[in-house]
Amino acid sequence: MTNLATIRKVDIDAPPPPTMRGGSKRKRGLFLGKHALLVILALGTIFPILLVISTTLKTPQDVRVNPFGFFSSFSWDNLVAAWTVGKFSDYLLNSILLTVPSTAIVIVFSTMAGYTFARLPFRGRTVLFYLVLLGLLVPFFTYMIPLYYQLRSIGLLDTLPGAILVMASLGIAFGTFFMRAFFSDLPVELEQAARVDGASEFQIFVKIMLPLVRSGMGALTVFTFLANWNNFLVPLLYLPGGSFRPLTSGLYMFTGGRSLDIGPLAAGTLITILPIIVLFAFLQKQVTEGFISGAVKG
Amino acid sequence: MSNASRNTAPTVTRRAQTRLGIALIIPAMIMVGFFFLFPLVQALYFSVVDYDGLNPNPKFVGLGNFQEMLADPEVWHALSNNVIWIIVGTISPIVIGLLIAMLLWTVRRGGVFYRILFFLPHILPGVAIGIVWGWIYDPVSGWLNQALGAIGLKDLEKGWLGEPSLAIYAILATAIWATTGFVIVIFLSALRNVDIELVDAARIDGANAPQRLWYIILPQIMPVFMMVLTLTLVGGFSVFDIIFVMTGGGPANATNVLGTYAYQNAFSLNRIGYGTTLALMITVLSIPFAIFLNRLQRRLSLQGMGA
Numbered sequence: 108m109t110n111l112a113t114i115r116k117v118d119i120d121a122p123p124p125p126t127m128r129g130g131s132k133r134k135r136g137l138f139l140g141k142h143a144l145l146v147i148l149a150l151g152t153i154f155p156i157l158l159v160i161s162t163t164l165k166t167p168q169d170v171r172v173n174p175f176g177f178f179s180s181f182s183w184d185n186l187v188a189a190w191t192v193g194k195f196s197d198y199l200l201n202s203i204l205l206t207v208p209s210t211a212i213v214i215v216f217s218t219m220a221g222y223t224f225a226r227l228p229f230r231g232r233t234v235l236f237y238l239v240l241l242g243l244l245v246p247f248f249t250y251m252i253p254l255y256y257q258l259r260s261i262g263l264l265d266t267l268p269g270a271i272l273v274m275a276s277l278g279i280a281f282g283t284f285f286m287r288a289f290f291s292d293l294p295v296e297l298e299q300a301a302r303v304d305g306a307s308e309f310q311i312f313v314k315i316m317l318p319l320v321r322s323g324m325g326a327l328t329v330f331t332f333l334a335n336w337n338n339f340l341v342p343l344l345y346l347p348g349g350s351f352r353p354l355t356s357g358l359y360m361f362t363g364g365r366s367l368d369i370g371p372l373a374a375g376t377l378i379t380i381l382p383i384i385v386l387f388a389f390l391q392k393q394v395t396e397g398f399i400s401g402a403v404k405g
Numbered sequence: 406m407s408n409a410s411r412n413t414a415p416t417v418t419r420r421a422q423t424r425l426g427i428a429l430i431i432p433a434m435i436m437v438g439f440f441f442l443f444p445l446v447q448a449l450y451f452s453v454v455d456y457d458g459l460n461p462n463p464k465f466v467g468l469g470n471f472q473e474m475l476a477d478p479e480v481w482h483a484l485s486n487n488v489i490w491i492i493v494g495t496i497s498p499i500v501i502g503l504l505i506a507m508l509l510w511t512v513r514r515g516g517v518f519y520r521i522l523f524f525l526p527h528i529l530p531g532v533a534i535g536i537v538w539g540w541i542y543d544p545v546s547g548w549l550n551q552a553l554g555a556i557g558l559k560d561l562e563k564g565w566l567g568e569p570s571l572a573i574y575a576i577l578a579t580a581i582w583a584t585t586g587f588v589i590v591i592f593l594s595a596l597r598n599v600d601i602e603l604v605d606a607a608r609i610d611g612a613n614a615p616q617r618l619w620y621i622i623l624p625q626i627m628p629v630f631m632m633v634l635t636l637t638l639v640g641g642f643s644v645f646d647i648i649f650v651m652t653g654g655g656p657a658n659a660t661n662v663l664g665t666y667a668y669q670n671a672f673s674l675n676r677i678g679y680g681t682t683l684a685l686m687i688t689v690l691s692i693p694f695a696i697f698l699n700r701l702q703r704r705l706s707l708q709g710m711g712a
Contacts, residue, residue: 141508142515144508145509145515152525152582153525158541175540175546175551212436216436217433219429220434223425223427227423228426229423229427230423232430239437244695246643246687248643248645248664248684249445249687251684252451252671252680253444253445253450254440257443276436276437276440279433280437280441283433336530339531339650354530355530358530358533358536359532379533383529387521387525387528391524395520395521398524398527398528398590399591399594
């Protein structure tokens, strides 16, 4: 836990430490070399993303002849085809219908449970905490197959609520662990003072404590949203019928059906990753910080 | 789970706390119980029966599935791919990530920009990553072969994902592309806490860059180092998405890992019992590593090395 607490407070945008002092010529050469290297690495990193954009924006004829040449023609045809014929408009809607409720469930339930595990002791709490912790250790693989038959037997297989609940349950172990760390950091004096003033335990939780962990809830929201948006196995396994297919499994099915249709496939890939890139562009700090603190879950 | 108010609170307060505590915990526990603990116990049952997904009273086979697993050459082959994945897929992102983080550490202007770019692949879905890299590896018009041809290395052109001996490494390269940015960001956040005066002092004492890294910087970021190691190691056992999308375990099972082989058995061959047994093995293999490294990491951070 020590780690989580310290890492979370690290300001990743803090000014870097003073660099070495040397001759100004040497410094300049070092500076240029460093940046040249970084530019090359950065180009290598975003190259595949540029490739998706380039292939999406080609004319269908050009895709057939020269699928991966960079920006050699321009048309919206592939995007239109993916959106309408490829049903990516449906997939996008389904992704939202899956991700938003499951993320909301994770945030609400984890915050509640995290508060209990941090500040409301009762007999048996430790045992329950270990059960939640077990969820962090056991990979989804281990129980995904029995879960399939369990969902089938109670009629939740191939339904939106079924997939939403499974996705939410996947995030709750980590979310609880994460929120507990935030609540544990708050000083005891706060709740004691509120208690003296006559606040009930529930009021202390909602009015005093909750506002103080808002940053933690924000990071958890972004983190969980991305995890659920990108989740591939849950829709692949538990939404086999195809009427509720989200972007990830929809994109996968699209590759199986017509592997030669590279243009619309590129467009579908772009539709899948674009919301993530936009989200990241606006919330890059929350995303990276969420992932850094999220890393401790191992 | 220390809580200073525990012993000082009066009984009335404690009773109220218990009541609220239980109320707040119930929704989460229901989810955990129903969608995790119950299927987990079911998994143990599935591993001792021969279940085909239809028969309501599957035959009890005892340890039969485990015996079959040990004798199945494809299990050992898949496991060896997991081991390759773990070794290469752990070392490469850590080494590359640490070097790039060191490079970025001293960059004043534009550091944030690079960090964002490097991190981006980590948050993209595996399906999309697999598709794009499939194009890059395309034997005819893919960028990799085109680039090799352009610089006069036509002999090195390959059908990267089609050759059994190469495919797993081609997928690994993709995975390294996707994870390194994450490692960079983690290391960067740890480097911010490194005592720069120590590094400067070592420089004045004549320590060269590798020595400074090894003796001064690495010990200070050790807990974070162990954390990254744990994550990539444990992830190496349960790798699935990217292999499933890029090759589906092929060509001719060449890129099978335990995850894809378990999936194949359970959902393509209807061998539910056997598939579940394989999946259980993934857990059994990965949990000890996770616990061991977690302990180590905690001990290191307790020594006040300031993660």
